[in-house]
Amino acid sequence: MELLEPLWRLGSASIREIQESMPEKRRLEYTTVQTIIYRLERKGAVRRVKKIGNAHIFEATVSRKSAIATLIDDFLGAFGGLHEPFIAHLVDSGRVSSAEIVVLEKMAKERSRETRP
DSSP states (O other): OTTTHHHHHHSOEEHHHHHHTSOGGGOOOHHHHHHHHHHHHHTTSEEEEEEETTEEEEEESSOHHHHHHHHHHHHHHTTTTOOHHHHHHHHHTTOSOHHHHHHHHHHHHHHHHHHOO
16 A cells, blocks of 8 residues: 555656655665565556656556555455454544544445445
8 A cells, every 4th residue: 555655646656756755764675665566566456657768657557445445355354354343443442433433324324225226
């Protein structure tokens, strides 16, 4: 996600630009960023759009929303797909406010209306 963020923000970027966009304290080595970007390319999450000199320019082929959904689905899969413990933890820890719960309830109601025959 951290390496896709510059591509979503900038539209396209070189490996060097992706690396330099990382906070200095968390900045990965160039070759590490390169390896991860190439793996993301093999998985279809990014693609090369052009070459300037020796630098390949990449863009994301997945949206932020899609990447987040996949990450959350994978995370929940580690817990057998159970949503309730995850949501309960967010509520118990105070990471979800009452206002956010109201929004989530509204979203759930709208979703259930959309899926009714």
